[in-house]
Amino acid sequence: MRGENLGELEELVLLTVGSLYPEAYAPVIKKELAEKMDRKVVMSSIHTVLTRLENKQFVCSRFGDSTPERGGKRKRLFEVTPEGFKALESLKSKRDALWGNMLQLMPNLQ
Amino acid sequence: MRGENLGELEELVLLTVGSLYPEAYAPVIKKELAEKMDRKVVMSSIHTVLTRLENKQFVCSRFGDSTPERGGKRKRLFEVTPEGFKALESLKSKRDALWGNMLQLMPNLQ
């Protein structure tokens, strides 16, 4: 590992950030992951991954408005960067190609 | 990690085993991963992952013919089990759903 690959959870979180645009922040990412992917993780895992994704330049972040009608810290909102999108796209297209081969070779399992 | 998720490399190797049916064994898996996925890994990583996948019942293995026209130990051939195929399918369909949402929300990045 030379820090260039996207881990399993990293990819999922990145994808979720994209699917939640433009209101992606840790708690809703956690919720979405649980609901859509059956993937239960604690909040701090989401944050850890988000930080790593930001270091890899696959997401960028900014703080939300400071006067919402609620208590609590400001939301930290995340967005997928063009680099992040490319990374996702590249993974998907390659995986899809392998899927195509597999379905062709083992049509009985479909 | 509670040992129940399919890691990034585990998924790729599993998919590659399927796409190479019925001649999937470590060296060609390594080659295929490098060529189709730009994913360079050393042989021992493939073995490690294959062993884990077999423990998870996502692949099964048998030894190849003992009289091939080549030197070396017998090939250990791997196949995706129905459970393995289901795991791949489940991941794919969930990820594709997130992809759909993302493309809808950020069509500018396409």
Added chain:
DNA sequence: TAATTATTTCTACAAATCAGAACATTATAA
């Protein structure tokens, strides 16, 4: 000011992945 709420940050550990080396096995070549 204190309590409550929502979220982020810190810290530490576990699991997955990576890399290289030593060794075993089988067939062919010398």
Added chain:
DNA sequence: TTATAATGTTCTGATTTGTAGAAATAATTA
């Protein structure tokens, strides 16, 4: 018979990725 080539296995140790809980922070409400 010995050497060589082509596998495959196993081990050891390092790095990256994933997990979990506690602590800290910032905003609102009492």
